[in-house]
Every structure is written in C-alpha cells, then in structure tokens.
Amino acid sequence: MKVILTVLFFLLLSTQVVLLAQKQKPNIIFILSDDLGYGDLGCYGSTQISTPNIDALAKSGTKFTQFYAGSTVCAPSRASLMTGLHTGHVSIRGNGEVPLAATDSILPQYLHQAGYKNGLVGKWGLGQTGTTGVPEKKGWDFFAGLLHHVEGHFQKPDSAWKLLNETTTRIKIPENQYSNEWFTSQAKIFIQENQSNPFFLYLAYTLPHAELVVPKAAMQPYLTEDGASKFGQEKGHPIGQHYGAQAFPKAAYAAMVSQMDEYIGQIVAYLKEQKLYDNTIIVFTSDNGTHKEGGRTNQDIQFFNSSGGLRGAKRDLYEGGIRVPFIVSWKGKIKPGTINQHIGALWDILPTFNEIAGVTVKPPTDGISMIKALKGKKQLAHNLLYWEFYEGGFKQAILQNNLKAIRFYKGTTPIRTELYDLAIDRGETIDIAAQNEQKVKLMEALMNRERTTSSNPLFQIK
Missing domain, CATH: 3.40.720.10 (Alkaline Phosphatase, subunit A)
Structure with missing residues (x-):
C-alpha cells in the first residue's frame, strides 16, 4: 500500500508540474x-x-x-x-x-x-x-x-x-x-x-x-x-x-x-x-x-x-x-x-x-x-519582403533594405518597374528606376525567384 501511495503521490506531483509549466x-x-x-x-x-x-x-x-x-x-x-x-x-x-x-x-x-x-x-x-x-x-x-x-x-x-x-x-x-x-x-x-x-x-x-x-x-x-x-x-x-x-x-x-x-x-x-x-x-x-x-x-x-x-x-x-x-x-x-x-x-x-x-x-x-x-x-x-496582387492587372513588389520595387503587368507582359528609396522617400514620390537600371534588373530577378506558380487558375498571370 505504501508503494502504491508513493507512486500516486509522484504521479500527482508530476501532473501538477506539467499543469504549472503549461500555465506559465x-x-x-x-x-x-x-x-x-x-x-x-x-x-x-x-x-x-x-x-x-x-x-x-x-x-x-x-x-x-x-x-x-x-x-x-x-x-x-x-x-x-x-x-x-x-x-x-x-x-x-x-x-x-x-x-x-x-x-x-x-x-x-x-x-x-x-x-x-x-x-x-x-x-x-x-x-x-x-x-x-x-x-x-x-x-x-x-x-x-x-x-x-x-x-x-x-x-x-x-x-x-x-x-x-x-x-x-x-x-x-x-x-x-x-x-x-x-x-x-x-x-x-x-x-x-x-x-x-x-x-x-x-x-x-x-x-x-x-x-x-x-x-x-x-x-x-x-x-x-x-x-x-x-x-x-x-x-x-x-x-x-x-x-x-x-x-x-x-x-x-x-x-x-x-x-x-x-x-x-x-x-x-x-x-x-x-x-x-x-x-x-x-x-x-x-x-x-x-x-x-x-x-x-x-x-x-x-x-x-x-x-x-x-x-x-x-x-x-x-x-x-x-x-x-x-x-x-x-x-x-x-x-x-x-x-x-x-x-x-x-x-x-x-x-x-x-x-x-x-x-x-x-x-x-x-x-x-x-x-x-x-x-x-x-x-x-x-x-527581402515580397508581395503579389491580381486585381486590376498583375503586380509584384519587393522590399530589400530600403529599396522598394513595384512591377506592373499588362496581361502576361511586364510593362514597367518602379523603384523607390524609402529611406529618403517614404511617400514613394520619386521613381529612381531610370537611374538604377542594374538594380531594377536585380529586383526583377528576385521577384521571379520568390514567386512559385500557383496551381489555382485565379492566381496565375493572364
């Protein structure tokens, strides 16, 4: 009987310890x-x-x-x-x-x-x-x-x-x-x-x-x-x-x-x-x-x-x-x-x-x-951070450090990529893409890498 009571005591104690750990x-x-x-x-x-x-x-x-x-x-x-x-x-x-x-x-x-x-x-x-x-x-x-x-x-x-x-x-x-x-x-x-x-x-x-x-x-x-x-x-x-x-x-x-x-x-x-x-x-x-x-x-x-x-x-x-x-x-x-x-x-x-x-x-x-x-x-x-969106034509965006790129599509064709430096232009008022062509290409490559093609027809570029 003493052995049984001892076992029950330790089982109860271990249960209380687990409950206390959960509550903490x-x-x-x-x-x-x-x-x-x-x-x-x-x-x-x-x-x-x-x-x-x-x-x-x-x-x-x-x-x-x-x-x-x-x-x-x-x-x-x-x-x-x-x-x-x-x-x-x-x-x-x-x-x-x-x-x-x-x-x-x-x-x-x-x-x-x-x-x-x-x-x-x-x-x-x-x-x-x-x-x-x-x-x-x-x-x-x-x-x-x-x-x-x-x-x-x-x-x-x-x-x-x-x-x-x-x-x-x-x-x-x-x-x-x-x-x-x-x-x-x-x-x-x-x-x-x-x-x-x-x-x-x-x-x-x-x-x-x-x-x-x-x-x-x-x-x-x-x-x-x-x-x-x-x-x-x-x-x-x-x-x-x-x-x-x-x-x-x-x-x-x-x-x-x-x-x-x-x-x-x-x-x-x-x-x-x-x-x-x-x-x-x-x-x-x-x-x-x-x-x-x-x-x-x-x-x-x-x-x-x-x-x-x-x-x-x-x-x-x-x-x-x-x-x-x-x-x-x-x-x-x-x-x-x-x-x-x-x-x-x-x-x-x-x-x-x-x-x-x-x-x-x-x-x-x-x-x-x-x-x-x-x-x-x-x-x-x-x-980096990445987003894509489908309403009103497909769009992608990527943020790396302070540079933010947004690529716009017409149908399945990319038509332009805008580039902003959020460190000095958080309102995205000055598109610096034309002065940074190599950086734009890099950001577009990152967009391609981050996107896995969806199996759902609603979420495909079209």
Whole structure:
C-alpha cells in the first residue's frame, strides 16, 4: 500500500508540474482590424480620431514603424498570417471563393502541440462549411463569427456561425446587435472558459471596413449638437447600394475606429479583472491599408491622413496599401513606450508565436521569429519582403533594405518597374528606376525567384 501511495503521490506531483509549466506559458491575443490605415490611430499621428485604449497598448509595449500586411486585401493577408508564407508561396493569393488547402498547416494547429486552446472570433474568410478551410479542420477549439468575407461587409447581421459539437453551425444572434459587439462578448466567453490553460485568441474585428453603419453612442462624439457631422459638409452614401446608406461617411469612419478601440478596452479590462493580463501578450494590427468603399473617398483618406503620409491605400502595393500599424504589449518582457524600427510582416507571426509557445516543429515559412526585436535586442533581419496582387492587372513588389520595387503587368507582359528609396522617400514620390537600371534588373530577378506558380487558375498571370 505504501508503494502504491508513493507512486500516486509522484504521479500527482508530476501532473501538477506539467499543469504549472503549461500555465506559465503566456496567453496570446492577436487582434486584427479590417482596413485600418497606418495613420488612423492617435499613437500613429491621428489628431481627429480618438483611440485611447489602443494608444495605451502602445504606451505599455512597443510600436513598430515599418511593419507590413501579408497583402493589400483581406483573404491573402490573413492566409499569410495563418501559414507564415508570403503571397508568392501561399495557397490563397487574392479574394474569392478559395479555402485553405487540406495540406495547409496553420498557426492554431501548431499551437495545439504546445498545449494551447485556440479561439477564433470574428471574420474568418479562409474556408466555408464543406471546404478544407472550415475552422474545425484547422485547429480551432472555439469559433464564433463570420465565415465568408462578404458577411463581414454588414455591421448588423441577423445570424453568424459558431462551432457547436465540433461542427461550424449557423446561429441566430441577438436582434439589432452590432456584429463587433457580439464578437467582443464571445471573446470574453472564450477567455473565461480557458483560464486553466494557455490560450490563443485570434480576434478579427470587421471594423472599420464598410459598411459605414455605427452605433449611436460611437457616432455621437463625431456629431455636432444639431446632429450634423463635426467634419463639415459631407457627401452621403446613397441607399440601394451594396453597402448601407450613410449620410456622414467621414464621421462614421472615425466612429468605427473609436468603436473598435472601446471594444479593445473592454477586452483589456476583462483580462485584468480575471487576473490574466500579466501573463498575456496582446498584439494589434490591420490586415491591409485603409479603404475607399461605402461612401469613403480619396479625399476622406487625405482628410484624416489615414495612410499616414504614405502613398496609396487598399488594393495598392504602394506603402499605403501594405504598411500597417503593429503594436505588441507584453508585461515584463517588452519595455513600455518603445518605438521599434524592425522591418517585419504578417508571415513572421507564425514562427514568433511558435517560439513563444514552445512548439518544437519547424514549419516551412517565409517568416522570422521576432522575439528578439520585441524585447529590444538585435534581431535577424529579412533579406527581402515580397508581395503579389491580381486585381486590376498583375503586380509584384519587393522590399530589400530600403529599396522598394513595384512591377506592373499588362496581361502576361511586364510593362514597367518602379523603384523607390524609402529611406529618403517614404511617400514613394520619386521613381529612381531610370537611374538604377542594374538594380531594377536585380529586383526583377528576385521577384521571379520568390514567386512559385500557383496551381489555382485565379492566381496565375493572364
């Protein structure tokens, strides 16, 4: 009997040690905004949009000045985040009805190996029911949100999707509730249910993507006493279009950013209330640059300086389409209030989180773990970053050191390559290709090397 009790004691002790080791692993919350511009946050220079909670994350952690999205539209950018591959290699290279492939191993599947529970809340966009990309086939233990990216175009849907009995199922959501309010409540449920183990929460808001429909409470700070836009006379978006009507697109866009900021404040407060904040990494970024949809125009982008002085917006491979805000808060690990000049991209997230979690498998990736950069140490730098995009004619871009090349095609034929020195021309105003022909040829050769031909007809040069 004594021997049995001794064995049971050591089994119990070893189990407690394992549980303690698991709990000491940090929780990870990755918050992705939808179509937020580089300059739309107070901590990135905005003077007209209020974002105190996101600004507070930057003050408690580090703010990157040259971080890049996976693409200039949502689906390939999110696929790059999940797979750790850039758009020359990833299976999803543009928007459309293309799910993640069965052979695509993604971030939550790796984190499972390190004992993490994985929650997906918000917009997925990488696989509908009946496909190889549906959430339950890709490592998610919890899902509450929208499967198709077009579902995310509307701020007050009558239904959403939830993972029930290991199957993604359409459900009713509370009548007249804004989807992002529901996402926030579901995120809290996931956090509450997973306090006894390390967790990864991917919280993908659909703000400030059009449609520009906003709760009254969020809109109020951007209206005058008589109910007009505080930004002056506005050209409204009419009824009967794809996106809902909006009389004040400028005010609504600003309100949507502030609305998301409020929800993020709620998540941080809930972590503190549950005594989880001290052991949780919080990352905030955007899937691509700011948009021109639902009544929002180029003039509105300029009015808010939404691209932060960068050229272009969503659907451009200029900096305004792909450079995004990137903030990481990690108490005790990251020096508060630091500005980080490390050059990174969304495909770095998978190797970074894998290393933080202690995943031993080394997946194929174009990314580099950024742990040293996060902690303010000297970090291995990328040799180059690469993007390609298909809408409006095929385009490629490559960034090497401070030189950025963009190649434009007409059909299958390259028609020109532009070259910019971002060290002295971050706004990409001076094309120096004509004075640097040899460098242009080198950059074009690198583009050819980085691109693997896709088997999907949608993602072929044509």
